Amino acid sequence: MRNRIFFKLLAAFVVVIAAATVTLDFAVRRAWEASLRGEIERNLRQKTVMFANRVNTDRQHGLQDVASQEGQAAGTRATIIDAQGKVLADSEADANSMENHAHRPEFVAALKGEVGTDTRRSHTLGIPFLYIAAPISGGAVRLAYPLSDVEAATARVHRTLLFGSGLAFVVALIVAGIAAHLTARRLQRIVQFAERIAAGELAARIAEGSGDEIGQVAAALDRTAHQLETSFVALQTSQRQLETLLNSMQDAVIAVGADRRVQWANQSMDRLVPQGSRLSAPVVETVRDPDFLRAVRNASEGGKASTTRAGSILPGRTFEVTAAPMPGGGAVAVLRDLTETERVEKTRRDFIANVSHELRTPLTSIQGYTETLLDTAPGGNHSREFLEVIRKNATRMSRLTEDLLTLARVESGEQRFDVQPVTSGELLQDAVQSFHEVARSHGIELQVEDTAQAQVGADRDAVHQVFANLVDNAMKYGASGRRIVLGARTSQSGIEFYVRDFGPGIPSEHLPRLFERFYRVDKARSRESGGTGLGLAIAKHIVLAHGGTIRAESELNHGSTFLFTLPPAGAQQEAQS
Numbered sequence: 001m002r003n004r005i006f007f008k009l010l011a012a013f014v015v016v017i018a019a020a021t022v023t024l025d026f027a028v029r030r031a032w033e034a035s036l037r038g039e040i041e042r043n044l045r046q047k048t049v050m051f052a053n054r055v056n057t058d059r060q061h062g063l064q065d066v067a068s069q070e071g072q073a074a075g076t077r078a079t080i081i082d083a084q085g086k087v088l089a090d091s092e093a094d095a096n097s098m099e100n101h102a103h104r105p106e107f108v109a110a111l112k113g114e115v116g117t118d119t120r121r122s123h124t125l126g127i128p129f130l131y132i133a134a135p136i137s138g139g140a141v142r143l144a145y146p147l148s149d150v151e152a153a154t155a156r157v158h159r160t161l162l163f164g165s166g167l168a169f170v171v172a173l174i175v176a177g178i179a180a181h182l183t184a185r186r187l188q189r190i191v192q193f194a195e196r197i198a199a200g201e202l203a204a205r206i207a208e209g210s211g212d213e214i215g216q217v218a219a220a221l222d223r224t225a226h227q228l229e230t231s232f233v234a235l236q237t238s239q240r241q242l243e244t245l246l247n248s249m250q251d252a253v254i255a256v257g258a259d260r261r262v263q264w265a266n267q268s269m270d271r272l273v274p275q276g277s278r279l280s281a282p283v284v285e286t287v288r289d290p291d292f293l294r295a296v297r298n299a300s301e302g303g304k305a306s307t308t309r310a311g312s313i314l315p316g317r318t319f320e321v322t323a324a325p326m327p328g329g330g331a332v333a334v335l336r337d338l339t340e341t342e343r344v345e346k347t348r349r350d351f352i353a354n355v356s357h358e359l360r361t362p363l364t365s366i367q368g369y370t371e372t373l374l375d376t377a378p379g380g381n382h383s384r385e386f387l388e389v390i391r392k393n394a395t396r397m398s399r400l401t402e403d404l405l406t407l408a409r410v411e412s413g414e415q416r417f418d419v420q421p422v423t424s425g426e427l428l429q430d431a432v433q434s435f436h437e438v439a440r441s442h443g444i445e446l447q448v449e450d451t452a453q454a455q456v457g458a459d460r461d462a463v464h465q466v467f468a469n470l471v472d473n474a475m476k477y478g479a480s481g482r483r484i485v486l487g488a489r490t491s492q493s494g495i496e497f498y499v500r501d502f503g504p505g506i507p508s509e510h511l512p513r514l515f516e517r518f519y520r521v522d523k524a525r526s527r528e529s530g531g532t533g534l535g536l537a538i539a540k541h542i543v544l545a546h547g548g549t550i551r552a553e554s555e556l557n558h559g560s561t562f563l564f565t566l567p568p569a570g571a572q573q574e575a576q577s
């Protein structure tokens with residue numbers, strides 16, 4: 001790698017330097033040659049014109065003497081011809097033996113009255129000459145300068161230039177080689193640094209001091225590595241915190257990938273399964289419960305969180321499994337052991353049911369005897385009054401035990417509901433028929449506002465009990481409104497029934513707790529009106545057992561509305577299957 005970059009840079013430098021050297025050599029040589037030739041030509045031209053002047057004016061010397069003197073003075077060959085081209089005198093040859101020069105290009109121009117120039121190789125000497133001819137009266141003169149001198153000088157300059165260029169080339173090559181080597185070494189360091197980061201060594205730093213582009217790249221990489229390290233440390237810390245948190249949980253937690261393999265499990269999960277949870281193993285090998293596996297599959301594929309009960313994870317134990325989809329695929333499931341809670345709850349329910357059951361007979365007996373005594377007791381003394389108090393309290397206790405028994409039955413699931421398709425109108429009609437008279441006797445008008453006319457799946461008697469509790473409450477606590485409205489309407493989860501009164505209403509802070517057992521907004525008022533504090537709790541459990549929901553809305557001084565939903569007919573069977 002290092003060699004590749006080094007040689008590439010070096011090759012690029014060599015090409016640039018070579019091109020510069022050749023261009024320089026060529027351009028300088030050409031310019032120098034051109035300037036030398038120009039100078040020689042100008043010189044020779046002047047000398048030729050002066051030679052022509054002398055021939056025209058010198059009457060003392062013969063033509064041969066003039067040619068010899070001028071040729072010597074100019075360091076050239078001097079020739080004089082007549083208008084026909086016949087050579088009259090020549091500084092270096094016998095004029096008589098020389099051929100006619102009328103057709104030499106420089107003489108052709110001179111005989112026309114101009115200064116003629118030509119460069120060609122001499123027939124006699126075989127070397128190139130620069131010929132310049134000028135007109136004289138009755139002919140022309142010519143000076144011939146041997147260009148071999150110029151060529152020799154040019155060759156010398158060329159050699160000097162070549163040597164200089166070669167030297168510069170070598171120096172430039174060494175400098176370029178060093179620069180390429182240094183650049184390649186810096187790039188190599190950056191590559192090694194990037195490789196260390198890629199290998200996970202996030203603490204690595206490159207620390208390039210230079211501020212050039214390579215230095216800037218290195219500094220940017222350094223910053224990136226620093227940020228990566230910081231983020232990674234933060235990520236590791238939060239992951240460790242999360243692991244500690246999950247491991248300290250009582251509940252078992254297991255994360256399953258989209259491929260249904262175990263990705264992670266906390267220590268509670270490891271303790272739960274006898275063989276421990278093996279990472280990357282199929283989840284079915286860790287937990288074989290079908291309800292658990294279905295919840296995980298639904299969360300992973302359907303993307304919906306769900307809660308279910310699983311009874312076969314461990315023999316004799318029941319778990320509540322909450323599975324939720326994980327971002328990026330797969331699901332995470334939390335398993336809560338309900339066995340102990342359910343056992344305690346069952347013990348509590350059984351105790352309440354048993355106590356209520358045991359109280360039933362003595363209470364009936366007390367009520368019976370009190371009534372008998374009341375029938376026979378003479379009036380006027382306090383005993384009748386006391387008996388009245390005993391009867392009233394016995395009746396209240398009896399109602400309480402009945403309510404407790406009903407609640408225990410509904411809560412425990414012992415009470416089987418006979419769910420049948422029934423129209424919302426029929427249910428409302430049942431309620432109105434039963435309470436119409438009682439309401440009227442209290443001076444309250446009972447109205448049905450809307451019946452929705454849809455079929456719901458319901459146990460008619462149980463729903464009647466819900467209406468009874470709600471209408472009874474509306475009469476007890478909302479009688480001042482003088483009107484109670486019943487109705488039904490379609491909602492997202494089925495049919496929503498409501499009982500609305502126009503009494504004093506309920507302060508909003510009480511609304512969330514209204515359906516708890518024994519929760520009363522005004523205890524004295526409730527007791528006074530014979531309430532047990534269990535009516536709404538019973539209503540809630542009946543509605544929940546039907547797969548519905550119940551809630552209350554209220555506005556102070558404007559009344560309260562109790563609303564419960566029942567699923568459409570057939571929905572319960574579908575949900576069960």
Ligand code: ADP
Pocket residue numbers: 469473474477478501503505506514519520521522526527530531532533534535536537560
């Ligand atoms: P209770 O036997 O006391 O009526 P419930 O469970 O039926 O018990 O009701 C719980 C409490 O909710 C009541 O004590 C009463 O304070 C309040 N409540 C119920 N219905 C109404 C209503 N329609 N208007 C005002 N308060 C109500």
